[in-house]
Amino acid sequence: MATVSVSSGVRAALGSLASTKTEAQQAQYRLATGKKVNSAVDNPVNFFTSASLNDRASQFTGLLDGISNGIQTITAASKGIDSITKLVGSLQSTIKQAQNEAAANRPTVAGTVALGNQAEATATNSTIKDVALNKLVQGTVAAATAGTPGNAGLAAASTTIRLTAATPTATTFDIAITATTTVRDLVEGINKSGIATASVGSDGKLSIVGTGSDALSVDVGTGVGAAFAASATNAAESALLIGTADVTAAVQAGSSATRTSLVAQFNDLRDQIDSLAKDSGFNGINLLGGDKLSITLNEKTGTNKNKIDVQGDLLSSASLGIGKANSLQTSIAGEFSLQNDNDLNKAADALTNSLSSLRATSSSLGSKLQVVQTRQEFSKDLINTLTAGADNLVLADTNEEGAKLLALQTRQQLSQTALTLSNQADQAVLRMF
Numbered sequence: 368m369a370t371v372s373v374s375s376g377v378r379a380a381l382g383s384l385a386s387t388k389t390e391a392q393q394a395q396y397r398l399a400t401g402k403k404v405n406s407a408v409d410n411p412v413n414f415f416t417s418a419s420l421n422d423r424a425s426q427f428t429g430l431l432d433g434i435s436n437g438i439q440t441i442t443a444a445s446k447g448i449d450s451i452t453k454l455v456g457s458l459q460s461t462i463k464q465a466q467n468e469a470a471a472n473r474p475t476v477a478g479t480v481a482l483g484n485q486a487e488a489t490a491t492n493s494t495i496k497d498v499a500l501n502k503l504v505q506g507t508v509a510a511a512t513a514g515t516p517g518n519a520g521l522a523a524a525s526t527t528i529r530l531t532a533a534t535p536t537a538t539t540f541d542i543a544i545t546a547t548t549t550v551r552d553l554v555e556g557i558n559k560s561g562i563a564t565a566s567v568g569s570d571g572k573l574s575i576v577g578t579g580s581d582a583l584s585v586d587v588g589t590g591v592g593a594a595f596a597a598s599a600t601n602a603a604e605s606a607l608l609i610g611t612a613d614v615t616a617a618v619q620a621g622s623s624a625t626r627t628s629l630v631a632q633f634n635d636l637r638d639q640i641d642s643l644a645k646d647s648g649f650n651g652i653n654l655l656g657g658d659k660l661s662i663t664l665n666e667k668t669g670t671n672k673n674k675i676d677v678q679g680d681l682l683s684s685a686s687l688g689i690g691k692a693n694s695l696q697t698s699i700a701g702e703f704s705l706q707n708d709n710d711l712n713k714a715a716d717a718l719t720n721s722l723s724s725l726r727a728t729s730s731s732l733g734s735k736l737q738v739v740q741t742r743q744e745f746s747k748d749l750i751n752t753l754t755a756g757a758d759n760l761v762l763a764d765t766n767e768e769g770a771k772l773l774a775l776q777t778r779q780q781l782s783q784t785a786l787t788l789s790n791q792a793d794q795a796v797l798r799m800f
Contacts, residue, residue: 404761413760420757424750426666431750434743436650437662441677441736444654447647448729451682452722454640458689459718461633466711468625474583478572482519482550482608487511499571500551504544504608519550519608525587525598528553530575532562533582541591550608573608579708622694626705633692633705637684644682654679654732664742675742677735680728687721690714 404410404417483498491498491511502517505525511517521544528542540560542553550567557565557575563583565575577583588597644655652658660677667673680686691702692714703710 402761410761417757417760420753420760423666424753424757427746427750427753430663430666431743431746433663434739434746437660437677438736438739438743440649440652440654440660441732441739443649444647444679445729445732445736447643447655448682448725448732450643451640452725452729454636454643455687455689455718455721455725458633458636459715461629461636462711462715462718465623465626465629465705466708466715468623468629473580474577476575476583476585478568478574478608480608481571482567482573483511483517483571487517494569495571496567496569499567499573500549500554502550503546504548504550504553505546516549521587521608522598524589526589527587527591527595528556529586529588529595529597530557530560530562531584531586532577532579533584538562539595541595543591553608580706581709622706627694630692630694630705637689637691640684640687640689652679655682657681662739662742664746675735675738677732682728687724688717689721690717 404413407414481495481499482502483495485495487498487510488495490513491501492513493501498511498517502511502519504519505521505523506518508520509515509518523546526544528544530540530542532538540562542556542560544553550573554565554567554573557563561578563575563577565573567573575583575585586595586597588595590596645653647653647655648658652660654660654677656679658679660679661674662677663672663674665671665673692705693699693702694706695704703714705711
């Protein structure tokens with residue numbers, strides 16, 4: 368086959384046209400893919416570096432799901448603690464309401480004998496109450512007159528009146544009685560005891576009421592402290608002052624209907640704490656149920672792996688030290704009496720401690736949550752940095768590539784024009800024949 372030769376002008380025009388076409392195709396491909404490096408052939412260093420950066424960014428993107436679930440798990444536990452804290456606050460209100468309903472729940476030694484009467488009041492130009500308060504405690508029974516205060520009739524051999532409150536550890540208070548001690552002195556002494564309060568009514572009767580709901584007894588005897596000995600005629604002696612045959616045996620407190628009605632309310636709130644704690648889980652993990660949460664924070668393995676562990680607490684009314692309430696006069700194992708003042712005080716203290724424990728747990732979870740949220744933001748920023756770095760290595764500048772394509776198209780048109788001109792020169796030779 369014969370070889371056809373072309374002129375140098377035509378050959379140059381063809382070469383320029385082919386080069387321009389190749390460059391234009393490359394520019395079009397870059398514009399279509401958005402990348403200037405589409406394979407290792409284009410730029411092996413940039414291609415593999417970009418792939419490595421994108422791979423790490425992809426791994427962190429996968430970790431974000433676990434971090435997000437971890438945040439929701441901690442948040443669910445934190446919300447649970449907030450709600451439990453409100454329930455404990457309601458329990459405190461219930462205890463305070465029970466404490467305010469104490470008046471009907473006090474052991475009372477109600478006097479039935481009048482220490483004064485109207486005749487004495489007329490003789491002394493005073494009230495029956497004042498007659499009773501001014502009488503001497505010791506001595507033979509005697510009516511008050513214009514010149515004498517009268518006498519309640521306590522034997523001179525009885526020199527002490529002892530009050531005993533039946534707390535878990537019995538508390539006693541001794542009031543010394545002398546020949547000059549008046550009923551007023553006795554009342555003031557009882558009121559200073561902290562165990563009971565005493566008063567004389569307008570009818571002249573002496574009444575003693577315990578300051579707490581613990582059983583109260585009143586003994587007449589001799590000696591003070593460990594040397595106290597009850598009088599053999601205690602019942603008769605007590606009857607002279609109070610009219611009660613025997614108050615050596617402890618007088619029990621009454622039951623408050625209001626306090627009884629609060630028992631169910633308290634226990635219902637207590638049960639809600641347990642239910643709420645059990646419902647504070649997320650995705651199968653409950654930090655208030657004692658579960659452990661592990662959150663992976665980086666893509667590495669082995670000793671280079673970074674993770675955070677959040678150990679939950681087994682939260683319940685029992686673990687918070689909140690016992691069950693009952694309406695008995697005394698507490699039993701695992702329960703406390705809503706009728707008993709001492710038990711109410713202990714319950715109030717226990718609830719205060721529960722709130723402190725909840726705040727500590729909430730603070731710990733809050734600290735862990737802040738760390739995880741910080742790592743989440745860091746991971747998002749790092750993903751953006753890695754992706755931007757990878758894109759800088761392989762992405763094309765569309766403005767540049769568009770301008771280049773436009774220039775190449777212009778060059779292609781000029782090359783075609785040059786090829787036409789070269790052909791015309793060859794045709795001019797042909798016209799010579």
